[in-house]
Amino acid sequence: MLPVLWITSLLGLTSASDLVGCFSYPEVLKGQVGGLQPGMIPVDCLANCVREGKTYTYEYDQYRNGLGYDQWCLCSDDAPSYRFLSSGPDTCDPGFSTPGDVAVLAPLAPFTFDACYPGIGNPDLDYQINDIFQCLSSCASYRYARMALYADGEGGYCHCYLTDELWSGEHYVPCNRGAWYIYQQTIQPSSFAKGGRAGLGISKNEQLCPDGLTACNLPLVSSEGYECIETNIDPESCLDCTNIQNAIINTITCVGGQCIIGSCEDGFVLHEGMCDAI
Numbered sequence: 001m002l003p004v005l006w007i008t009s010l011l012g013l014t015s016a017s018d019l020v021g022c023f024s025y026p027e028v029l030k031g032q033v034g035g036l037q038p039g040m041i042p043v044d045c046l047a048n049c050v051r052e053g054k055t056y057t058y059e060y061d062q063y064r065n066g067l068g069y070d071q072w073c074l075c076s077d078d079a080p081s082y083r084f085l086s087s088g089p090d091t092c093d094p095g096f097s098t099p100g101d102v103a104v105l106a107p108l109a110p111f112t113f114d115a116c117y118p119g120i121g122n123p124d125l126d127y128q129i130n131d132i133f134q135c136l137s138s139c140a141s142y143r144y145a146r147m148a149l150y151a152d153g154e155g156g157y158c159h160c161y162l163t164d165e166l167w168s169g170e171h172y173v174p175c176n177r178g179a180w181y182i183y184q185q186t187i188q189p190s191s192f193a194k195g196g197r198a199g200l201g202i203s204k205n206e207q208l209c210p211d212g213l214t215a216c217n218l219p220l221v222s223s224e225g226y227e228c229i230e231t232n233i234d235p236e237s238c239l240d241c242t243n244i245q246n247a248i249i250n251t252i253t254c255v256g257g258q259c260i261i262g263s264c265e266d267g268f269v270l271h272e273g274m275c276d277a278i
Helices: 045-051 132-138
Strands: 019-023 056-063 069-076 102-105 111-117 127-129 144-148 156-161 180-185 214-217 225-229 253-255 258-260 268-271 274-277
Touching: 045 056, 045 069, 045 102, 127 132, 132 144, 132 156, 132 180
Parallel strands: none
Antiparallel strands: 019 102, 056 069, 056 102, 111 180, 127 156, 144 156, 144 180, 214 225, 253 258, 268 274
């Protein structure tokens, strides 16, 4: 269920399920100005921007002396800078003397925005990325994706999860700096598979997965997580990453269908993507 206290402040026809974040006005606009929408009835800014073929929708509002509010829409292909993420308690509220925070939206299907939760865990385990689509793409095989901002910077931090156990017992919080933005897949991912744990000292000859499946390390999950996939039919398969000579299995990731080595065994050094003897 969406957090009522602040979702109700997303005025107009803003789609909370497509929320990228609430950002400070006017900084996130970087000198651009949205178009003031005519009339008293709010328009669907996101739908209009999609029709224009633009990736992001920037919407901001201002109360009009008790007679509704003014609404501005800006369509852009430029991702918002996460260093302008709102730090106030009333995110995405319309302003009184000036426009309020800017609600940035984008068509995120098959993911939808769920809610914001207090930040939990160590940010050193996360990967920093520049826009929400990089995160959702990386988490395509997972039920949940999380974006967060821990410090000033252009990018945010992404992490993928199989379940919501880390935050399911937490209360909603305003979507500002330090909060976790949680996104959930609306359908079960076709390649969804529970990850396992590969021990740091595991032998290459040990069986990691059932017969017919191949163990591939999972970026954005942990240094020890792997996924069992059927490489013969999975379009994202990484072939057999566990058979690479002299590489440490649990540091190998699958990117674009290729095995990427992270570290080599003692006596070997990573050179041009392979482990060569020192």
